[in-house]
Amino acid sequence: MSKPLTIAMPKGRIYEEAAELMKRAGYYLAADAEESRKLILEFPEQNIQIMMAKPMDVVTYVEYGAADIGIAGKDVLLEQDRDVYEVLDLQISPCYVAVAGLPDKPLGRIAPKIATKYPKIASDYFREQGEQIEIIPLNGSIELAPLIGLADRIVDIVSSGRTLRENGLMEYQKIADITSRLIVNPVSYRLKSNDIDEMVRKLSGVVEVESS
Ligand SMILES: Nc1ncnc2c1ncn2[C@@H]1O[C@H](COP(=O)(O)OP(=O)(O)OP(=O)(O)O)[C@@H](O)[C@H]1O
Numbered sequence: 001m002s003k004p005l006t007i008a009m010p011k012g013r014i015y016e017e018a019a020e021l022m023k024r025a026g027y028y029l030a031a032d033a034e035e036s037r038k039l040i041l042e043f044p045e046q047n048i049q050i051m052m053a054k055p056m057d058v059v060t061y062v063e064y065g066a067a068d069i070g071i072a073g074k075d076v077l078l079e080q081d082r083d084v085y086e087v088l089d090l091q092i093s094p095c096y097v098a099v100a101g102l103p104d105k106p107l108g109r110i111a112p113k114i115a116t117k118y119p120k121i122a123s124d125y126f127r128e129q130g131e132q133i134e135i136i137p138l139n140g141s142i143e144l145a146p147l148i149g150l151a152d153r154i155v156d157i158v159s160s161g162r163t164l165r166e167n168g169l170m171e172y173q174k175i176a177d178i179t180s181r182l183i184v185n186p187v188s189y190r191l192k193s194n195d196i197d198e199m200v201r202k203l204s205g206v207v208e209v210e211s212s
């Protein structure tokens with residue numbers, strides 16, 4: 001038998017949807033894997049091994065070839081700009097990245113402060129707008145920053161809009177629509193092309209049906 005396909009799966013909010021999509025494509029990868037503390041799960045009957053990774057780290061596992069394939073949000077791919085192939089838009093976990101802040105507050109000062117866990121996306125966006133900014137790097141609860149005067153704007157994920165609403169913030173600009181993507185290590189794509197092509201074909205079929 002050929003070597004197993006290794007898949008870096010994102011723990012957290014994407015996992016269930018990703019596992020469900022895989023299941024519909026014919027790959028049964030334990031929808032309840034998150035309940036266990038095991039980080040590597042083997043599915044020998046399908047010749048697949050999955051590793052449970054932090055969503056932001058999936059690209060690293062795939063770039064270094066520790067995993068052949070991974071599932072990552074487009075936000076992570078835009079932020080990290082790594083050497084992996086993005087082969088399929090899985091159209092799951094939709095959300096978008098936006099600029100937000102306190103209502104009706106123009107960006108007056110020179111180099112306004114932008115709080116974010118996406119420094120590259122934020123810098124690229126404001127550079128394109130011709131605005132010089134200062135990045136305030138944060139890891140979570142980004143919406144706190146404008147409320148307490150730490151930042152003039154945030155660049156963060158919006159999904160339902162509830163977090164902005166409940167904190168009295170408004171959206172100023174949408175930067176990019178986000179869904180999760182299937183990514184592949186370039187060397188794996190050559191060495192395991194049959195297995196990978198088959199998975200991409202099956203997943204594409206499911207995605208097409210879902211979106212029609
Ligand atoms: N409302 C949302 N907030 C954040 N990410 C979302 C949202 N909806 C979909 N996503 C997708 O989920 C991914 C993040 O998943 P998750 O929140 O589980 O990871 P995380 O940010 O590492 O979690 P943690 O809050 O534990 O640090 C993002 O990369 C994005 O593509």
Ligand SMILES: O=P(O)(O)OC[C@H]1O[C@H](OP(=O)(O)OP(=O)(O)O)[C@H](O)[C@@H]1O
Pocket residue numbers: 139140141142143156157158159160161162163164
């Ligand atoms: O538009 P909504 O549906 O409210 O979702 C958006 C919120 O969800 C995410 O935060 P998360 O729950 O990951 O917590 P965090 O602030 O600790 O990152 C994101 O950073 C926003 O704060």
